[in-house]
Amino acid sequence: MAWxxxxxGRCRGRRNKHLPPREKAIQxxxxxxxxxxxIALAAVIGELIMGALPAFSSIDIIAFFTGxxxxxxxxxxxxxxxxxxxxxxxxVSFGAALIAIPIGLGCSIWLAEVASPRxxxxxxxxxxxxxxxxxxxxxxxxxxxLSEWIAGVFDPVTKLNALNGAIMLAVxxxxxxxxxxxxxxxxxxxxxxxxxxxxxxxxxxxxxxVVVPASLSGVVAAIVLAFGRAVGETMTVLxxxxxxxxxxxxxLRSVQTMTAAIAIDFGEVEFGSEHYHVLFLVGLVLFTITxxxxxxxxxxxxxxxxxx
Amino acid sequence: xxxxxxxxxxxxxxxxxxxxxxxxxxxxxxxxILTGGLERMSVEFLTGMPRRANTQGGxxxxxxxxxxxxxxxxxxxxxxxxxAAIYLVEYEQSSWMGRVFRLAVYNLAGxxxxxxxxxxxxxxxxxxGFGFSLLSAGLTLSIMTLPLMISSAREAIAAxxxxxxxxxxxxxxxxxxxxxxxxxxxxxxxxFTGIILSVSRAAxxxxxxxxxxxxxxxxxxxxxxxxxxxxxxxxxxxxATQSSDLQATRPIQYATALVLLLLVLGMNLFAIxxxxxxxxxYRW
Amino acid sequence: MTIxxxxxxxxxxxxxxxALKGVGMDIEMNQVTAIIxxxxxxxxxxxxxxxxxxxxxxxCVVKGRVMVNGxxxxxxxxxxxxxxxxxxxxxxxxxxxxxxxxxxxxxGPRLHGVLEGAxxxxxxxxxxxxxxxxxxxxxxxxxxxxxxxKDRLDKSGTSLSGGQQQRLCIARTLAVDPEIILFDEPxxxxxxxxxxxxxxxxxxxxxxxxxxxxxxxxxxxARISDRTAFFYLGELIEMGETKQIFERPQKELTExxxxxxxx
Numbered sequence: 001m002a003w004x005x006x007x008x009g010r011c012r013g014r015r016n017k018h019l020p021p022r023e024k025a026i027q028x029x030x031x032x033x034x035x036x037x038x039i040a041l042a043a044v045i046g047e048l049i050m051g052a053l054p055a056f057s058s059i060d061i062i063a064f065f066t067g068x069x070x071x072x073x074x075x076x077x078x079x080x081x082x083x084x085x086x087x088x089x090x091x092v093s094f095g096a097a098l099i100a101i102p103i104g105l106g107c108s109i110w111l112a113e114v115a116s117p118r119x120x121x122x123x124x125x126x127x128x129x130x131x132x133x134x135x136x137x138x139x140x141x142x143x144x145x146l147s148e149w150i151a152g153v154f155d156p157v158t159k160l161n162a163l164n165g166a167i168m169l170a171v172x173x174x175x176x177x178x179x180x181x182x183x184x185x186x187x188x189x190x191x192x193x194x195x196x197x198x199x200x201x202x203x204x205x206x207x208x209x210v211v212v213p214a215s216l217s218g219v220v221a222a223i224v225l226a227f228g229r230a231v232g233e234t235m236t237v238l239x240x241x242x243x244x245x246x247x248x249x250x251x252l253r254s255v256q257t258m259t260a261a262i263a264i265d266f267g268e269v270e271f272g273s274e275h276y277h278v279l280f281l282v283g284l285v286l287f288t289i290t291x292x293x294x295x296x297x298x299x300x301x302x303x304x305x306x307x308x
Numbered sequence: 309x310x311x312x313x314x315x316x317x318x319x320x321x322x323x324x325x326x327x328x329x330x331x332x333x334x335x336x337x338x339x340x341i342l343t344g345g346l347e348r349m350s351v352e353f354l355t356g357m358p359r360r361a362n363t364q365g366g367x368x369x370x371x372x373x374x375x376x377x378x379x380x381x382x383x384x385x386x387x388x389x390x391x392a393a394i395y396l397v398e399y400e401q402s403s404w405m406g407r408v409f410r411l412a413v414y415n416l417a418g419x420x421x422x423x424x425x426x427x428x429x430x431x432x433x434x435x436x437g438f439g440f441s442l443l444s445a446g447l448t449l450s451i452m453t454l455p456l457m458i459s460s461a462r463e464a465i466a467a468x469x470x471x472x473x474x475x476x477x478x479x480x481x482x483x484x485x486x487x488x489x490x491x492x493x494x495x496x497x498x499x500f501t502g503i504i505l506s507v508s509r510a511a512x513x514x515x516x517x518x519x520x521x522x523x524x525x526x527x528x529x530x531x532x533x534x535x536x537x538x539x540x541x542x543x544x545x546x547x548a549t550q551s552s553d554l555q556a557t558r559p560i561q562y563a564t565a566l567v568l569l570l571l572v573l574g575m576n577l578f579a580i581x582x583x584x585x586x587x588x589x590y591r592w
Numbered sequence: 593m594t595i596x597x598x599x600x601x602x603x604x605x606x607x608x609x610x611a612l613k614g615v616g617m618d619i620e621m622n623q624v625t626a627i628i629x630x631x632x633x634x635x636x637x638x639x640x641x642x643x644x645x646x647x648x649x650x651x652c653v654v655k656g657r658v659m660v661n662g663x664x665x666x667x668x669x670x671x672x673x674x675x676x677x678x679x680x681x682x683x684x685x686x687x688x689x690x691x692x693x694x695x696x697x698x699x700g701p702r703l704h705g706v707l708e709g710a711x712x713x714x715x716x717x718x719x720x721x722x723x724x725x726x727x728x729x730x731x732x733x734x735x736x737x738x739x740x741x742k743d744r745l746d747k748s749g750t751s752l753s754g755g756q757q758q759r760l761c762i763a764r765t766l767a768v769d770p771e772i773i774l775f776d777e778p779x780x781x782x783x784x785x786x787x788x789x790x791x792x793x794x795x796x797x798x799x800x801x802x803x804x805x806x807x808x809x810x811x812x813x814a815r816i817s818d819r820t821a822f823f824y825l826g827e828l829i830e831m832g833e834t835k836q837i838f839e840r841p842q843k844e845l846t847e848x849x850x851x852x853x854x855x
Binding site for chain 3: 117189191192194195196197198199200201202205209210213214306307308
């Protein structure tokens with residue numbers, strides 16, 4: 001049997017030009033499925049822009065980005081300043097990060113370097129369980145239980161405040177951080193740890209001076225990604241923070257995040273009204289922020305990847 | 309020398325403390341939901357319709373609604389996700405197109421759930437005219453679940469060692485034959501785990517539902533895709549924040565939360581156990 | 593002729609696997625001692641007993657005595673961290689830290705500080721920058737690497753060639769001023785030219801240190817070692833002067849391995 005003759009030339013990897021029609025069809029089908037992801041992303045961006053576009057012409061955009069009052073439901077003088085929502089989002093997210101980062105890092109180091117395999121086998125599923133709890137349950141817990149505890153300790157003006165949201169968000173952030181950071185630390189080869197120990201270093205010194213620096217890009221990416229998730233979280237903050245839209249920086253007072261504003265207002269808004277389009281604009285701003293955070297995490301991972 | 313050893317002891321104790329804190333938080337939250345919800349749990353609660361504006365009766369429509377949503381997600385995002393994962397691992401590895409796809413999936417995964425809600429509202433409810441219905445919500449959830457589905461299926465497929473593929477090609481098999489007979493069978497348990505985790509994530513989502521038409525109270529079950537529907541996560545939210553008598557319905561709120569928790573956790577634990585058995589079975 | 597390392601009825605178990613069976617041997621100070629034998633015979637396991645690196649492997653049990661300079665390294669009151677400072681180890685695959693060349697060598701001294709004092713009152717203090725610079729230069733010179741890297745001490749250790757990386761690892765070990773240096777097949781991942789350089793270095797090092805090298809390359813053992821020990825399936829079969837082992841082996845197994853009929 002003669003070999004199939006084809007065009008000669010340079011070896012170009014796995015491109016086989018002689019695909020039988022069935023193979024070609026399958027490849028096309030699979031490619032089409034993959035294209036849906038790109039189309040979906042384009043749809044998200046496109047939909048946000050289309051929905052927000054009318055707002056650009058009907059409201060004062062400068063006032064939107066700099067206004068300190070968010071009161072779109074006012075019958076006569078609706079005000080669309082996004083700053084209170086932005087500050088609300090940042091307050092709960094940064095507050096959550098402040099709590100979650102040290103605890104998450106501590107857990108990751110413990111998991112990757114200290115814990116025995118037996119204990120790990122219990123703890124890792126526990127983290128996964130925590131990560132799998134729906135956000136509405138966290139929100140419910142914050143609403144009904146956590147707020148009471150905070151009220152007992154701090155005696156705030158309102159039970160539902162930024163601190164409530166920040167603490168609950170921190171609990172949600174930790175599993176994400178731990179999973180990613182632990183992966184990064186585990187990727188550091190054993191031989192580096194052995195080299196350090198063979199020089200007479202303690203385990204803690206090895207972690208501090210060899211493992212963490214060698215996995216830094218992954219750990220930083222974990223932190224950034226967890227923060228991004230906190231910014232995009234809706235149900236927890238919706239139920240925990242009270243949803244008052246005044247601009248302030250007091251953790252013991254109620255705030256509303258951008259996500260919550262969109263979710264709540266949509267119950268009352270009219271299709272195609274100005275408020276409707278402004279909500280899309282808020283969504284666009286939110287998307288841009290989380291998109292930027294994701295890009296940052298990706299950049300950190302690639303730019304600072306250590307080689308070993 | 310004592311200083312160095314002591315420093316290590318302090319540091320490691322602190323870290324152990326962090327881990328304990330996390331476990332404690334988990335235990336507390338689960339404990340409260342469990343104890344608060346048991347009071348109202350009963351067969352009638354799970355199978356009955358809501359009565360008196362949700363202050364009595366059961367939550368069957370919410371349970372059924374969630375199940376229908378999971379079915380839609382299963383039907384749409386699983387085939388597309390697995391096919392895309394196969395394509396990404398087997399066909400498109402390092403060219404620039406592959407990078408574009410990977411970037412798209414990565415960014416889709418980071419989109420906040422409420423933004424998916426806006427997508428669903430604008431495209432499925434309004435533009436395509438599906439209105440506030442199971443279909444709109446289901447489609448929205450499917451798109452939301454797609455990145456997770458693709459990622460976990462990709463991991464499972466990429467975990468099959470190259471040696472297996474090479475052996476197959478060396479015998480003259482085509483690409484698809486190799487995938488179908490040598491790659492997929494070994495990747496299937498991992499893919500299955502990914503499916504369970506993705507669907508359970510979809511079951512717990514609330515925000516996209518709020519923008520695509522979830523109902524607060526229905527007296528009947530949805531009977532077609534364009535019908536309105538209730539859902540467990542939204543029911544928890546609604547009852548806890550807007551029901552007519554917050555104090556009196558507290559047990560119902562807890563019980564609904566418990567049902568949702570058991571559903572999602574049950575699926576997650578099943579997936580974890582499955583993955584462990586699969587890992588023990590296939591040690592390359 | 594002082595004994596630097598003495599082992600007595602040393603047994604090592606990895607879970608059910610009996611990896612080392614009753615090994616008793618003496619290693620002399622300021623000499624190069626080679627350990628040879630076929631794969632899986634326990635050479636590396638034995639080496640790792642000396643600086644207690646086997647402690648890191650879960651399920652490993654060590655029985656018997658390992659005496660270094662008269663002290664039992666496995667005794668309860670012994671600080672394993674100190675053991676590892678005084679007994680250095682160079683591994684099979686070069687493993688420089690992903691840090692600069694300078695930082696690689698300075699890592700050990702930075703951790704341990706300098707011991708000073710008089711009349712029995714010793715305390716440790718941190719090195720001054722000038723002291724660290726001196727230690728780094730001295731170690732790199734001793735490892736025959738200084739001339740090649742003196743202008744790029746801040747470059748990453750992983751940017752060096754394989755042979756240079758291994759010499760960096762040796763310099764790193766020298767910087768903590770050990771008494772004994774253990775080499776676990778240090779040249780198996782290197783090309784012949786790099787191997788030759790390291791072999792010369794090993795012979796040079798024995799002036800100031802006790803060198804123990806595990807190698808699967810018999811010719812290497814014959815070239816550079818003073819004494820050789822032959823292991824087979826976890827047991828020490830024969831040990832003696834290198835010349836004698838290779839020319840007139842006493843045990844039949846040794847002869848079979850040397851002449852290539854086995855292993």
